[in-house]
Amino acid sequence: MKIAVLGASCTQFGEHWDKSLRDLLAAAELQALHDANLNVKDIGAIYTGTVCAGMVAGQMHVGAMAADILHSNCASMTIEGACASGGLALRSGIAALESGQAEVVLVNGVEKMTDVSSADITQILVGAADEEFEHFMGATFPGLNALITRSYMNTFELTRHQLASVSVKNHKHATQNPLAHFQREITISDVINAPMVADPLTMLDCAPISDGAASLILSTEDFAQHYCRRHRDKKIVYIIGTGQGSDSLTLACREKITEFKATQIAACQAYKLANIEHDQINIVELHDAFSINEIITLEDLGFFPQGQAGLATEQGVTSMGGRLPVNVSGGLKAKGHPVGASGVAQAYETVMQLRGLAGKRQVKDAQIGLTHSMGGCGTTVVVHIFQKG
C-alpha cells in the first residue's frame, strides 16, 4: 500500500477557554487545506475522530459538522474508538482511498474537554472502559492503569525511577514543541512527589485533559503523482502500513495485563504491509496517556524484550539523540491529550519529521516513522507506518 499525505495540521494543544469544538475543528481543517494547497472541492470524503462531544457539549454528529464547516456536500462520518479514535479515522480514510470511494480524503481528530470539570471528564472517559463491569464498580482509567503498573512492576524489574523517566523525557521533548500543552521540563523527583492519583501513578504519570484538533489530507498514489507535477517543491510523505487489533473491554478478562495483544497484532499487520522490520523505524509517536503505557507499548511493538523498556528509557535510548527517539512531540503526556485528536496529531508530528520540517525538535535523517494509538487499556489499537517520499 502507498497512500500520500499531502497536507497536515495541528492546533495548539491546551486549555482553549475561548474556542469551541467547531473553532478548533475549523482551524485544523483550513490549515491542512492550506498546507496541501488544495481546494475544498478536491476532498472526496471526511473522517473525523472524536469521543466526548456528545457528553461534554451535547453535540453528536461531529462528522457532519466537519463537512458543514467547509460547506462541502461530500461523504463525512464520525469514527469512535476511545483514545484510538484519531488513528481509526486515519485508517478509515485509507480504506476509503484504497476502495475507490474517494481519491482525496480529509482526516480530522478533535476534542474539546475543558468545558467540564476534571472530575466530570474522568467520569466521561471511563465510558471507554466497560460501563457495567468496570465503571459501575468504581474503576477509572488512572485506577486501571495503576493495576497494570503494579502487575508489571511485580513481574519485571521496573523501578519507580525508570517509570518516571518516561514523563521526564516527554516533558523535555515538549520544550521544543511550540504546540505542546506543557513546554517545561520536570524532574524524576517532581514525578515521584506529585500528588498521588492512583498508587503508584502520580499526577505527572498521567496525560493532561486538553483541547485541540489535527487534520491530514491523504490521497491515492495516482492523485499524488499528478499533484506532484503541480507542486514540485512539496515534500510528500507516504503511509506504507496500517494495522489494527482489539482485546477485551475489561482488564479482568485478559490472560496478562503486562503486555497488550492488540498492539502486537496491529504492529505485526502494519510491519507486514509496509514490508519492514521494527529495527528500520527511526521515530515513534505512541500512546503514553499513562507512563506505563509507553513502557509496555515499546515492548509490544518489538523494540525491546519484555521487561527491558524501562531501563532503556532511563538510559536515554528513546530520548532525542538516542537510538530510537520516542514521542519527540512531547507525547500525550506533555504535548497534551485531546483524546479524539491525539491519533491524528501523532501523524502530524511524524509527517513534519519526515518532511524535515520539525524545527528545533527535528530528528536527523528520519526516514520511517511509526504511530501507535490506543483506546481503553489496550482494547483498541491502531498502528501506522510512514515513509519519507
Next chain:
Amino acid sequence: MKIAVLGASCTQFGEHWDKSLRDLLAAAELQALHDANLNVKDIGAIYTGTVCAGMVAGQMHVGAMAADILHSNCASMTIEGACASGGLALRSGIAALESGQAEVVLVNGVEKMTDVSSADITQILVGAADEEFEHFMGATFPGLNALITRSYMNTFELTRHQLASVSVKNHKHATQNPLAHFQREITISDVINAPMVADPLTMLDCAPISDGAASLILSTEDFAQHYCRRHRDKKIVYIIGTGQGSDSLTLACREKITEFKATQIAACQAYKLANIEHDQINIVELHDAFSINEIITLEDLGFFPQGQAGLATEQGVTSMGGRLPVNVSGGLKAKGHPVGASGVAQAYETVMQLRGLAGKRQVKDAQIGLTHSMGGCGTTVVVHIFQKG
C-alpha cells in the same frame, strides 16, 4: 462493485426493559454468524453504528464491545452519523472489503434508548442537530421537521390526509412483520387526531423510541465464490451500489428545506455505481422518522416529481401490492427506530426480501432493492443498492 451479503439478522424492535445494549448487540451478532454459517475467526473487521450509548448509559467504545462479545481480536470501530449511523457502518464495511483491509466483515447497528425518559432521549437526540444554533435555541427534531412540513405544504399541494397516509401505510405493513415495534393498523383519523407534537406533526407522524440491533456479514466477491461452493443452497444477495452526501448541520443554512441535496447526491452516486436507473428498483426501505421525510425522500430518490409523492402515497403506489412498495418492514415509524440500528435493519429487510424469505410481507419477484438512511434533517445521507444473486 459487488459485495456479497452472506448473513443478516435483526432482533425484535421495541422496549426491551430486560435487555442491555450488550445483550441486544450479542443477539444480533450471533444470529448473523449463524445465518451465514461462518465462524468468528472468519471475521476480519467489525463496524458498529451506534449513537446514544455514551449519553444514555455512559458506555462509549461500543465497537470494542462488539469485538469483545465475540472474543475476537480483529479490527473494530464505532461509526456515528446520527440516524444514518447504521448505513454508514455498512458503507465503512464495504470500504474495508474493497480496500483489502478485510475479506469478511461484520456490520452492526445497535441502540438501547428506553433506559431514560422520552424527554431525556429527545434532548439527547437533538445533539444530532447543531447544538449551538438549534438545540441551544430550543429546537428539537420534531420541531425542525414540523418547519420542513409547513414549508413543503406551503410550496406544494400536500394535504394532511396525504401526509397521514405515510404512517397508515407503514403501520399496515408492520402488521406482517413479527419483529416490528408496533404490529397494529392505524387510520388517517388516528394520525390526525393523535396528540400534537409539533404542529402539524402529531405523535403518529413520528417514529417511536425503540431498542434493537441488527447485523450483516459481508464479503468480497472472491470469498463469496468459495463460500458458495460450500453452501450451495445459500441465496446470496449482492450490494452493487453505495453513495453518500452531506448538507449543513443547521436547517437555517439551506437554500430550500423542501428537498434534501444530500439524498440526491447519495442516490446519484449509488445509481451510477450500480449502473441502474431508479425505475429498476423494486423495493425501498427509507428513512421515515417523520412522515414528511418519506414524502421528500421519495422525490429526492427520483421516484416521483417534486410535490407528487404525497398523492402517490395516498393512492397506494408505495403500498404493498403497489408499483413501488416502500417500507414493507413497517419503516422506522412502525417497525421502530433504535437510531444506530435502523440503517442495518433496513439492509436486513432488503436482504430477506431479495432472498425471497420475507414471509407474509414478501414482495413478489423483488430483484433490486434500495436502502436510504438519514442523519439529522437531511444532513448525512447514505444510500445502498442490493441485487438478488
